[in-house]
Amino acid sequence: MSETTTAAELLPVGSDDYSRAALFLYREAQLLDDARFEDWLETLHDELVYEMPVRQSVMPKDGTGFVDGMTFLTETRNSLLTRVRRLQTEQAWAEQPGSRTRHLVANVLVERGAAEGELNVTSAFLVTRTRADLPYDFFSGERRDVLARDGERLLLKRRQILFDQTVMKSYNLSIFL
Amino acid sequence: MEPTVPFASLEPGSCVVHQIGAAKVLIARIGDTVHATSAICTHARVELAAGPLAPGCLVECPMHGALFSPVDGSVHEGPAVTALKTYPARVVDGVVHVDVGEDGAARPATPSPSTPGARPSLASWGRPAR
Amino acid sequence: MAVNPAGLLDLSLADGVELTQLIDEPGAHISRRIYGNDEIFELEQDRIFRRAWNFLGHVSELPNPGDYVTRDLAGEPVVLIRGDDGEIRAFLNSCRHRGMRVCRADRDNVSYMRCVYHGWSYSRSGDLVTAFAEELYDPGRLRKEELGLIPVTQVAIYRGVIFGTWDAEAPPLEEYLGDMRFYLDLFLGRTDGGTEVVGAPQVWDVSTDWKFCADNFTGDNFHLYTAHGSVVDLGMLPPDPMSLSYGYLVRAQGGHVLHLVPGPPDPSFEYFGLPRDLVPQFERNLDSVQLGLLKDHAWSVGTVFPNLSFMQVMVQGDIGGPNVTFLSLRAWMPTSATTTRVFSYLLLDRDAPEQFRRDSYEAYVRTFGPSGIFEQDDMENWEDCTRVNKGKIAQRHGLHHGMGLHLEPDPSFPGPGQAWPGSYGERTQLSFYGEWLKWMTHERPWAS
Known part of the structure; x- marks a missing residue:
């Protein structure tokens, strides 16, 4: 979805494709919060591009501050598979004991994508994390996703995570956003 | 016309500030031509700074960033709204001459804000109250 | 700072314990205090931080002229700005009038550094150009030549x-x-x-x-097989826990330390795995x-010393991916006794080939930084150690600290400084803490 998307191009709430996209996001949130990472991997497209650019605090004339060329995450399906496999070892200390997360997804907007069967989906997210007796960490931002149809199901083909913080106020990012 | 600075001392695309009597004059060189305007920003009455011109051959006020054309004094970007006054300028025998007219004469002191009972002019306020 | 005749600063803490009791370098014990x-x-x-050279x-x-970035130096805001003359200068980021920061973004390009409180404006060289309503100061009061940024x-x-x-x-x-x-x-000066x-x-x-971050980056190689055991389990580090124990621990000078670790005898591990195209440049630029x-x-x-670290390491960014080297700089900025702001940079040789740039970037982001499959476990240790x-x-x-x-x-080690054989050991940590004690207790720590 781009700045030029008009309201008329947005799929109506409750339309078939809107509901499928929203359902995808809600189910994904549940898989992540339940630490069902193996099932989550099944929702990722083979050609997935998954990025979370670093952001800086800049004047409005310089735009939103997302840095060209540096990210907190620059992932493919295989690198996310690596992260999941890491969590499945018995020495992934940052997640052993594990984080307890809550992925809240809202403000879902859907339009038809560039290719047949693809949907461009933007949404706002708020992810809370607590772990052991530590206070909550909050991760908030916007996701810009491309969902691709694969038979009867949708797969995540592209995700851009537009994070709200410039200095990450969390000691690590050992969870998925 | 009063002599000011040697033309050769002015880099193309730069300006200097010169005092002629009571007047502060900004002298800018663009290519091989010289232009003269008041050197006092019409917004916060700050003296404009000598040095290279801003992109687009403009003069940028150091304080709030107003951009003026040194050619006709016009405002290209706020917060100023009033153009800089321009003065005739030309090079005579390698020296930039500027005519500031009556502005060079010592003027009666404008009412200072610290004069007891002084009030701003309606013009400086910009608009009457409704 | 109070100084006694021997050039020592006041050693006593509030409860009477002396700083010199906290670090026992010969005995290899460090106080948790x-x-x-x-x-x-x-x-x-x-x-330390108000005296040492800081990153x-x-x-x-x-x-470009007018580009600035804002940083901290010993806990106070500074701005680095490139002047019209091309020089990079650094100033306390604070207006001389009320102390407001004059540069408030992380980065920008400005013609003047303008205080948004009362309008005092400074040139790219830090000089005060104009104050507000200068005509309302009595003559000689506002000495602008003395009021540049600090x-x-x-x-x-x-x-x-x-x-x-x-x-x-x-x-x-x-x-x-x-x-x-x-x-x-070897890392910053090897290419044209x-x-x-x-x-x-x-x-x-x-x-x-x-200090836990700096300690870890003095060349602590033996935490790899425990702290980063997950990466070993994934087959992304060699299985033998002693495989990264070779090489040297080097104390170059003072508290400046590093390790140098060889790979196995295979050409792919030579030159840190850097692109072969760059070798002629290495030959030109290094002795x-x-x-x-x-x-x-x-x-x-x-x-x-004290808080700038670097790493040039070969890692796999994901299972089955290539083993790729990256160069990172780290500044560990203390923000309180228990909090640190980490700045992590990826550096590339300007002359590095395009494919390598991409591979090195991916390897870095996937392994280090807050999400890195290595580094996310480091913070687990550093935070816990600080609390306990x-x-x-x-x-x-x-x-x-006795290994x-x-x-x-x-x-026979050919480089300067002292080099202890083997990269598993605590010589470099002890050197760091010894230097820390010297700075905490000596009037002129850089002497001797």
Whole structure:
């Protein structure tokens, strides 16, 4: 979805494709919060591009501050598979004991994508994390996703995570956003 | 016309500030031509700074960033709204001459804000109250 | 700072314990009291960070006149700005009128540094150009030539890295770095064009005493097979826990330390796995000893005292992916006794080929930084150590730093400084803490 998307191009709430996209996001949130990472991997497209650019605090004339060329995450399906496999070892200390997360997804907007069967989906997210007796960490931002149809199901083909913080106020990012 | 600075001392695309009597004059060189305007920003009455011109051959006020054309004094970007006054300028025998007219004469002191009972002019306020 | 005749600063902490009791370098014990302690933090700010040469940035962050970046130096805001003359200057980021920051973005390009409070404006060289309503000051009151931004006392650049110190007495940067320059050149001075920052630093806040980060980056290689056991389990580090134990621990000078670790005897591990196309440049820019060390090693991590670390390591970014090297700079900025702001940069040789740039970037982001499959576990350790070591019972017992102390420096090692054989050991950590104590207790720590 781009700045030029008009309201008329947005799929109506409750339309078939809107509901499928929203359902995808809600189910994904549940898989992540339940630490069902193996099932989550099944929702990722083979050609997935998954990025979370670093952001800086800049004047409005310089735009939103997302840095060209540096990210907190620059992932493919295989690198996310690596992260999941890491969590499945018995020495992934940052997640052993594990984080307890809550992925809240809202403000879902859907339009038809560039290719047949693809949907461009933007949404706002708020992810809370607590772990052991530590206070909550909050991760908030916007996701810009491309969902691709694969038979009867949708797969995540592209995700851009537009994070709200410039200095990450969390000691690590050992969870998925 | 009063002599000011040697033309050769002015880099193309730069300006200097010169005092002629009571007047502060900004002298800018663009290519091989010289232009003269008041050197006092019409917004916060700050003296404009000598040095290279801003992109687009403009003069940028150091304080709030107003951009003026040194050619006709016009405002290209706020917060100023009033153009800089321009003065005739030309090079005579390698020296930039500027005519500031009556502005060079010592003027009666404008009412200072610290004069007891002084009030701003309606013009400086910009608009009457409704 | 109060100084006694022997050139020692006041050694006593509030409860009468002396600083010299906290670090036992020969006995290899470090008191837990040095971590997470407010009194120590204030002393460190005074005696280390306001005196030492601190990392400020990299020249490639400021390519054009008027470019600025904002940073901290010893806990106070500074701005680095490139002037119209091309010089990079650094100033306390604070208007001389009320103290407001004059540059408030992380980066920008400005014609003037303008205070948004009352309009005082400073040139790109830090001079006060104009104050508001100057005609309302009596003549001579507003001496603008004395009211420029307060410059960082000394600023200097080494191989593109910008350093600053608040101490007029500090020796020149090159002298401060001393023999460490020889080793820094392996990473920062090996190619014709030098290095550049990729994008911008990743920045994040960690609830740790900064010393745990620096300690870890003095060349602690033996935490790999425990702290990063998950990566071993994935087959992304060699299975034998001693496979990364070879090479040297090097104390270049003072507290500037590093390790140099060789890969197995295979050409793919030569020159740290850097692109072969760059080897002619290495040959041009390094002397024969440096070139030999670059060729023979694959991993190096080190720290420039007090809080600038670097790493050039070969890693796999994902299962089955290529083993790729990256160069990262780290500044561990203490923000309190128990919190540290981490600045992590990826550097690339300007002349590196395009495919390598992409591979190196992916390897770096996937393994280090807050999401890195290595580094996310490091913060787990640093935060826990900081919390636990605050305990009064815990503090009755020192921390053990004794590995490899029986080894003598290898006289045949060709580089400057002292080099102990084998990269598993605690010589470099002890050197770091010994230097820390020297700075905490000596009037002129850089002397001797």
